[in-house]
Amino acid sequence: MRPFADENASPAVMDDKPRSSSKRATPAVVRWTTTALPRDAELKRELHIPLGIVVNPLDRRAVCRRIARLKSPERIARCSSCYGYVSAHCRVNANGFRCCACGTYTLWRDAAKGSRYSKGLAAIQALPEISGETYEFDVAVETISDGKSEVETEEASETLEANDWRRRAVRNDASTAGTSRRNARAIVAIVDLNGAGEEYCELVKLALGSAMEALDGEDARFGVFTFRGDTLEAIDFSDVGAKDVQDVDGVRLKYFDSHANPRKHGFIRRVQDVVSSIGDVLTSLLTPTPGWKDVISDAIDDRIVGDMSTTDGRSEGRIFGPVLDEVLSFIEQAVDDGFISSARVLAFLRGGPSRGVGSCDVGRLSKSVADVLLHENARPTMEDFEFASREADSLMIPAHDHYESVGERCLIRGVEVDVVVTSDDFNDLTTLAPLAERSGGTFLLYPNAQNIPIVGDIYRLLRNEKAINATLRIRSTADLEIANAYGSLHADKAYPGLYHIASCATKDTFAFDFDYATSAGLEEDLNGGYPKIQLAFEYTCITRDVDRATGEVVVHRRRRRRIHSCRANIARSARDVYKHVDANAVMCVLARQALMTADEEGSTEARRALVDWFIAFSSAARKTSNTFEFVTDVVPRLVYGLLRSKILHPMGSHPDARVAARSRLLRFDADDSATYAYPELRAFEECNEGEENAIDGTNGSSSLFSKGRMPLRRQEVEAANGVLLIRGDDEVVVAYIGPEAVASCPPAHGSALDREIRRIREQSFEGTFLPRVTHVRLGGADDPSPVDARLVEELESEFAPGAYDGFVDFCARAGEEIDRVARR
Ligand SMILES: [Zn+2]
Numbered sequence: 001m002r003p004f005a006d007e008n009a010s011p012a013v014m015d016d017k018p019r020s021s022s023k024r025a026t027p028a029v030v031r032w033t034t035t036a037l038p039r040d041a042e043l044k045r046e047l048h049i050p051l052g053i054v055v056n057p058l059d060r061r062a063v064c065r066r067i068a069r070l071k072s073p074e075r076i077a078r079c080s081s082c083y084g085y086v087s088a089h090c091r092v093n094a095n096g097f098r099c100c101a102c103g104t105y106t107l108w109r110d111a112a113k114g115s116r117y118s119k120g121l122a123a124i125q126a127l128p129e130i131s132g133e134t135y136e137f138d139v140a141v142e143t144i145s146d147g148k149s150e151v152e153t154e155e156a157s158e159t160l161e162a163n164d165w166r167r168r169a170v171r172n173d174a175s176t177a178g179t180s181r182r183n184a185r186a187i188v189a190i191v192d193l194n195g196a197g198e199e200y201c202e203l204v205k206l207a208l209g210s211a212m213e214a215l216d217g218e219d220a221r222f223g224v225f226t227f228r229g230d231t232l233e234a235i236d237f238s239d240v241g242a243k244d245v246q247d248v249d250g251v252r253l254k255y256f257d258s259h260a261n262p263r264k265h266g267f268i269r270r271v272q273d274v275v276s277s278i279g280d281v282l283t284s285l286l287t288p289t290p291g292w293k294d295v296i297s298d299a300i301d302d303r304i305v306g307d308m309s310t311t312d313g314r315s316e317g318r319i320f321g322p323v324l325d326e327v328l329s330f331i332e333q334a335v336d337d338g339f340i341s342s343a344r345v346l347a348f349l350r351g352g353p354s355r356g357v358g359s360c361d362v363g364r365l366s367k368s369v370a371d372v373l374l375h376e377n378a379r380p381t382m383e384d385f386e387f388a389s390r391e392a393d394s395l396m397i398p399a400h401d402h403y404e405s406v407g408e409r410c411l412i413r414g415v416e417v418d419v420v421v422t423s424d425d426f427n428d429l430t431t432l433a434p435l436a437e438r439s440g441g442t443f444l445l446y447p448n449a450q451n452i453p454i455v456g457d458i459y460r461l462l463r464n465e466k467a468i469n470a471t472l473r474i475r476s477t478a479d480l481e482i483a484n485a486y487g488s489l490h491a492d493k494a495y496p497g498l499y500h501i502a503s504c505a506t507k508d509t510f511a512f513d514f515d516y517a518t519s520a521g522l523e524e525d526l527n528g529g530y531p532k533i534q535l536a537f538e539y540t541c542i543t544r545d546v547d548r549a550t551g552e553v554v555v556h557r558r559r560r561r562r563i564h565s566c567r568a569n570i571a572r573s574a575r576d577v578y579k580h581v582d583a584n585a586v587m588c589v590l591a592r593q594a595l596m597t598a599d600e601e602g603s604t605e606a607r608r609a610l611v612d613w614f615i616a617f618s619s620a621a622r623k624t625s626n627t628f629e630f631v632t633d634v635v636p637r638l639v640y641g642l643l644r645s646k647i648l649h650p651m652g653s654h655p656d657a658r659v660a661a662r663s664r665l666l667r668f669d670a671d672d673s674a675t676y677a678y679p680e681l682r683a684f685e686e687c688n689e690g691e692e693n694a695i696d697g698t699n700g701s702s703s704l705f706s707k708g709r710m711p712l713r714r715q716e717v718e719a720a721n722g723v724l725l726i727r728g729d730d731e732v733v734v735a736y737i738g739p740e741a742v743a744s745c746p747p748a749h750g751s752a753l754d755r756e757i758r759r760i761r762e763q764s765f766e767g768t769f770l771p772r773v774t775h776v777r778l779g780g781a782d783d784p785s786p787v788d789a790r791l792v793e794e795l796e797s798e799f800a801p802g803a804y805d806g807f808v809d810f811c812a813r814a815g816e817e818i819d820r821v822a823r824r
Contacts, residue, residue, distance in 0.1 A: 028062035029134060029564045030055055030533060031670050033589055036571035036580040037531055040521030047577055047624070048617040052513035052589045054670045055474075057537040057562065058466050058506045064562065065128035067137040073561060076129060076137060077111035079104055084475045084534050086111065087565035088133050091528075094121045100532045100565055101475040129563070136562035139538070142183065144219045145286060145555040146547070183557060186221040186282050186334060186343040187211060187462070190327055191304060192350045193228035194318055199450055200422065201305045204348050207458040208300055211346065212285060212293060214462035217555040218542050221282040221340055224300055227323045229316050230255040234271055235299050237283035250303075251275060253326070255319050257356055265356055266322060271330045278334045318351055321358025324406065324417075324435075331415055342414035342469065344441075344503075346458070349419065350448075352427030358406070360428035361399035365655060370426065375651055385651065392650035393602035396658070398431040407438025411490065414469060416502045417441045418461065421656075424448045429656040433663060440488055440502020442667075444769075445660035453770055460770070467539030470501040472510070475534045477527050479517045486511040486592030487666055504539065509669040511592045522570050530567040537562045574624045583630040587638045588673040591665060594648060607648050614639045615814060619821035636814070637711065640807050641677035641792050664729070664769070672729060679728040679790050681712050683720060684753060712792045717778070723753060725760070726790045732760055732773045733786045742777045 031054045038044040044051060070076070077086040077097065081104035086092070089100035096107040108117035108124075117124055129135045189211070191204055212222060224235045234251040251274045257265040275281055283296065324347070331343045352360035365373075369391045372384055380388070398404070410417055418441040419432060429445070436443040442461060446452040472489065474482060474497045485491055485499060487510035492498035499510070516522070522531055538561045547554050571577040590610070598606035614635070621631045646653040646661040653661075665676060717724060721738040734757065736745040747753035761770055774786045788794070793807040 026061070027566065028059040029057065030535070030566045031582055031585040031588075032566075032568050032580075033586045034571075034577050034581045035568045036576045037522060037568050038574075038577050039570055041516045041519040042521075043571075043574065043577075044516060044521070046620055047574060048613065048620050049577060049581060050513055050586060050589045050593070052511060052585075053533060054509055054511050054585045054588045055472070055535065056507065056509045056669050057470075057472060057504060057535065057539075057564075058508070060506055062134045062564070063132060065132040065135040067128050067135060070137045072113065073137065073139045075112050075114045075116050077106070077108060077117060080106040080110050082475055085536060085563045085565075086129055087534060087563065088130060089530070089532055089565045089567055090130070092121070092124055092130055094124070100567070101477060101534050103478075103528075133566060134562065134564045136560055138558045138560050140559040142557050143554065144542070144557055145217050146552060184219045184221060184284075184340050185468075186223060186331060186340045187215060188223040188225065188282070188327060188331060188343055188345045190320075190323060190345060190347045191224065191226045192318060192320065192348060193226050193304070194350055196228075196350060198305070200350070200448075203452070203454055205297075205300055205304050206455045207348070208346075209297055210455050210459035211462055212296065214459045215285055217286075217544060217553060219284070219286045219557075221279075221284050221334075222296065223282045224303065225323065225327055226303060227319060230319065232267060232319075232323050232326060233303065234275075234281045235303050236275060236280050237296070237299065238276070238280040251281065255322055255356065262357075267326055271326060272333055278330075278337055278339050281330070282334055282339060317355025317359070318349070318353050319355045320347070320349060320353035321402065322356040325357065328406070328410065328413075328415065332413060335413065343416070344462075345410075345415060345417040347417060347419050347435075349421045349423075349427075351421070351423045351425060352429065352432060358400075358402040360431040362426065362428050364399065364428060365395065365426040373651060374654065380651060388650040389602075389604045392655065392658075393604060395428075395655045396430055396598070396603065398434060399428060400431065401434070403432055403435035404438055407435045410435075410439035411500070411502060414502075415439060416468075418444070420444045420446070420454065420458070422446045422448050422452065422454070423656075426654070427656055429659040433659045437488065437663060437666070443660055443663035445656060453772070456770055464505040464507075465503050466506050467504040467537075467541050468502065470504050470537060470539035472499045472501055473497055473536040473538075474499075474512065475536075476514075477522075477531045477533075479520075479522050479527070480514045480531055480533075481517050483513050483515040484593075484596070486589070486596060501539075505667075507669055507672075508667045509588070511589050513589055513593070524570060527570065530569060532565060532567040534563065534565040537564070575626055578621070578624075578626040578628055578631070581628075581630060582670070583634045583638070584670040584674040586635070587642075587677060588668070588670040590639075591642060591647075591668075591673050591677065594642065595662060595665065598648065603648050603650060607643055610639060610643060610648070611814070615817045615821055618814070618818045622818060622822040633711075636811055637792070637807070638674060638677045640810050643810075644792065645677055668729070675727060676729040678792055679712060679726050681716065681790075682725050682727075684723040684725055684756060712790060712794075714791055714794050717787065717791065725756070726787065727760060728771070728790060730769060730771050731786070732757065732771050733790055734773065734775045735778050735787050736776070736780075737778045742780050745777050746775050 033050055033052050033054075037051060038047060038049075067076070078084065079086075079099035079102060082099060082102040084099055084101040086097050087100055091098040096105055096111065098105045111117070116127070124130060189208055193201070196204075208224065215222075226233050232253040232255065236251050239250065251271055253267040253269055253271065253274070255265075255267055259265060271281060272278070283292075285293070289295075324345075327345065331340075331345070334340050335343075352362045354360065354362050372380070372388050373392060375384065375388075407417070417435050417439045419436045421427065421429060421432075421444070423445075424447055429443075433443055435441070444454075444457060444461075446454060473495075476482070476497075482497060488508070489499040489501045489510055492500060501510075538559070540557065540559050543556045543558055545554050545556070546552070569576075569580070571580070590613070594606045594610050597609050617635065618631065621627065642648060646658050647665060665673065668676060712726070717735065717737070722741045723744075724735040724737065726733040726735065734745075734753075736742045744751075744753070747757070757773055761773070776782045776784060776787050778784055778787065
């Protein structure tokens with residue numbers, strides 16, 4: 001049996017932490033760009049420090065108190081005015097509490113049902129929701145599997161809020177028998193077999209196997225659709241158990257687009273018409289039949305790997321749009337029939353859709369444009385750069401909005417679509433990407449190669465998903481207003497401060513920036529001295545626990561609510577604001593703002609806005625004589641790194657790679673956003689046995705240049721002797737310099753360096769993507785380019801308007817501008 005100890009959806013529950021956490025540790029769940037907020041709107045404007053928060057709702061580091069055995073969620077006290085939850089930041093007495101968000105006083109008897117708050121002040125103060133910043137409780141629980149065969153439903157005291165439209169499906173068929181059945185979800189794979197070679201088929205088969213493994217114990221249903229040429233096929237699981245698989249025709253639909261009217265194009269039949277029951281195609285993974293998963297695997301093997309016979313459909317085009325339509329309507333049918341309540345579609349594509357509805361404009365990148373965009377070596381001219389900017393911007397505009405509207409439709413039906421593309425060609429992924437982005441799915445892009453980590457990535461994608469169908473409600477002190485929200489979330493149209501999130505992994509992060517409601521800014525009285533934020537994150541998750549008595553793994557589905565409250569200070573001076581800046585959080589907000597500007601006005605405008613911000617920010621710091629390290633060293637490098645990144649720089653990266661990078665950056669937390677813009681460079685020093693190696697743990701540090709990190713210059717690299725670790729968002733480069741170090745390349749299994757590399761990768765393990773590791777012997781026989789490519793400060797040819805030329809020039813030119821503005 002596999003260990004499930006670390007698989008519980010939430011971090012360890014601890015009870016021994018003091019009520020207010022110590023000063024410098026990185027705060028969990030919410031990171032403010034500065035914890036000392038400018039007192040008024042004028043100062044806020046003057047300093048040009050984005051005022052916002054970076055929210056990681058399921059942050060593992062959070063000290064989360066779990067309230068067990070709660071009869072009903074209505075027993076937790078809520079403010080009678082703003083409906084906020086009671087928290088550690090509320091003032092409580094024996095009779096009631098003063099709300100930390102709006103300041104209203106509510107009597108306990110009006111705040112909650114039951115007698116939870118009637119046992120005196122001391123008992124009230126000891127309650128988890130009042131003694132800790134983060135707490136959570138179950139709104140509803142059901143047992144999916146208890147290790148034995150019987151599955152039964154526990155109490156399900158669900159209270160659906162009126163605006164909870166994502167769970168409409170659940171409510172609609174509440175009358176259908178069998179609770180777990182109606183709540184089950186489906187994992188449906190769509191596999192593109194056009195031009196698929198044996199190796200690719202083998203990889204997809206393994207990826208689907210790892211998907212099933214990730215769903216272990218869950219009452220999910222599983223379906224596999226494939227398409228090649230003009231044929232859509234589905235595995236009919238009612239057949240595969242039968243002996244004579246040869247005779248079975250399976251589910252096979254033919255696509256036609258011969259009709260003069262494109263509206264009449266489609267499949268001759270529907271999947272529903274071909275099968276006798278939806279369960280034939282969406283098979284349950286929780287079936288009591290022993291060895292059923294092997295049967296499924298064999299069927300997949302048979303369908304995907306075994307069937308290389310059909311003609312290669314490359315010339316006919318890729319009918320992904322019509323196939324997706326058919327699969328989605330089948331899923332909707334399954335929802336309506338009460339088989340499932342939500343679904344996740346994994347679409348494995350070998351290229352952009354090119355036939356039928358939803359075809360991408362795969363031909364719109366001409367060879368001559370591609371040559372300029374991918375110009376990596378020769379020094380491009382200013383004209384090249386401007387041309388590339390225009391072309392890159394126009395390639396970022398989708399050819400049509402088909403996938404945007406399909407994505408919206410998916411979101412409403414609770415269907416999440418992940419798009420996994422394996423290709424080296426241009427596929428106009430800009431047009432396809434909204435499918436994943438809108439529906440809450442993930443977009444993954446791989447080169448068409450043998451050793452791509454697709455199997456592990458799919459496993460982590462499903463396994464790390466900790467929350468689905470989530471809502472995030474943000475309440476704040478009255479004089480703070482959310483200006484913008486950034487990330488894979490959707491603002492509710494009716495309720496301000498309420499966001500819908502299709503799915504959320506442990507590391508997924510959302511960013512918000514704030515305006516002051518009035519120019520007067522933050523009123524001391526109103527805030528009791530501290531502006532506050534409260535998050536209410538409600539989500540559905542699967543938990544796996546080992547039953548102590550029987551040793552069996554018990555699987556539950558829970559609807560949970562996690563409440564987190566935190567506060568900031570009101571700054572006494574400009575210096576106070578600077579002193580409390582979290583540079584990586586600032587970076588995260590800036591990067592998301594830049595993405596939003598790029599979406600709305602193009603990346604040329606996004607670059608210009610970022611440079612303008614940098615100059616305004618630096619001159620403000622100079623004017624107020626605040627020359628902290630993050631102002632002089634960290635922010636310039638991060639800004640420069642972002643300007644040079646795939647997201648904003650028009651040259652050197654493939655347009656489709658930009659789409660994939662963008663999709664990842666939208667989920668990155670504060671530290672990963674900073675690492676994305678500017679990789680870390682650290683020296684590795686081995687310590688004596690038992691000690692920590694001399695590399696600072698990445699957990700606690702909020703400053704990019706905390707101990708052990710260095711600027712990415714050749715000077716540093718060449719002066720070093722030993723091992724350097726360069727960590728970017730998707731790669732760890734281990735550089736060995738000097739004969740002694742070179743001798744230890746690659747590191748022996750189990751050595752300190754080996755352990756350190758593994759530790760770095762494991763940190764990323766919570767994310768979907770495992771960074772690849774490259775070993776380079778500098779001065780040796782190895783190609784040094786993996787190191788060179790990461791030396792941001794050495795890179796040349798930054799042809800932004802104003803012609804910046806490498807980091808040094810960038811700083812020099814920006815410096816002149818900063819001087820000019822500061823003197824004004
Ligand atoms: Zn309130």
